[in-house]
């Protein structure tokens with residue numbers, strides 16, 4: 001059996017929400033904070049984390065920064081759990097590393113770390129731009145890219161950036177560890193193929209874009225609206241010597257129940273010149289195939305379509321520019 005659990009209020013985000021009590025600051029007077037967990041474990045190895053999850057047999061949950069999970073429990077959208085298992089003290093999982101031509105991001109790496117990592121800025125620019133618009137600095141300082149992916153929202157910003165980069169996730173459970181394509185991790189809105197009660201998303205990775213490839217991300221959002229975008233989009237463009245597009249990926253959200261890979265538009269662009277006329281054809285292919293819908297608080301289907309018409313050519317042009325130069329300066333990240 002793994003070692004004794006750490007003190008219950010040791011969670012790095014706040015320790016709030018442990019017992020039912022009057023809230024000192026953030027809640028209305030007399031509001032109560034729901035119990036979120038009874039035991040809080042900070043394992044020192046992946047094996048130990050899996051042992052704890054196995055020990056609780058579905059009554060424990062993995063926690064990253066807690067920025068989604070704790071709110072959902074507080075708001076009664078998810079039940080409290082017997083124990084939280086926090087992987088952030090497992091050696092190596094709070095780092096960005098290079099493994100051959102992959103950039104590997106540990107599950108405890110925060111959005112702030114992603115945004116400031118020079119290798120990701122150069123070779124995964126759209127991920128920096130997507131993680132850089134999540135919440136404000138306080139949220140980005142504790143929230144993780146792994147938590148964004150594991151939460152499996154169709155418009156999770158980090159997920160959209162990583163999908164354009166053809167990302168993969170590593171999952172650990174009692175059967176061992178394995179890599180799977182990012183897309184396979186998404187089953188539906190908020191529904192992940194990774195069981196947060198029994199498995200650990202340990203690392204994420206993507207191949208560095210390198211010379212002759214570039215990427216870009218943008219999102220359209222109400223200035224003071226809810227945290228989720230009206231529409232966001234990311235693209236990675238790879239060029240041949242004669243400026244022909246040899247490979248391209250386009251990701252969008254929300255467009256359907258999971259982060260959307262615009263395959264028909266990718267087919268239209270592959271093998272053709274990287275020029276505005278082609279980008280307009282890609283827009284038409286997206287609009288003919290993406291399952292856009294009207295959502296009550298964010299945007300109509302028509303408005304989303306209009307934003308794709310306006311912004312997707314710009315995203316493709318920016319990714320192309322970056323493919324032609326050795327430098328990439330992210331736009332809008334970390335503001």
Ligand SMILES: Cc1cc2nc3c(=O)[nH]c(=O)nc-3n(C[C@H](O)[C@H](O)[C@H](O)COP(=O)(O)OP(=O)(O)OC[C@H]3O[C@@H](n4cnc5c(N)ncnc54)[C@H](O)[C@@H]3O)c2cc1C
Pocket residue numbers: 061062063064065066067068069070071087107133134135136139142143144145146147148149150151155156157158194195196199200201202227228
């Ligand atoms: C004010 C505010 C603004 C926000 N703005 C945005 C925004 O603009 N864009 C956006 O996309 N999101 C936004 N979010 C949502 C949230 O911050 C992000 O989705 C964040 O990346 C979640 O990461 P986390 O580490 O906090 O996840 P947590 O809340 O810790 O976990 C989320 C889910 O993933 C599971 N999980 C976490 N880590 C692992 C792991 N390693 N293995 C298995 N399961 C795991 C948890 O069990 C839980 O179900 C916002 C949240 C707040 C509070």
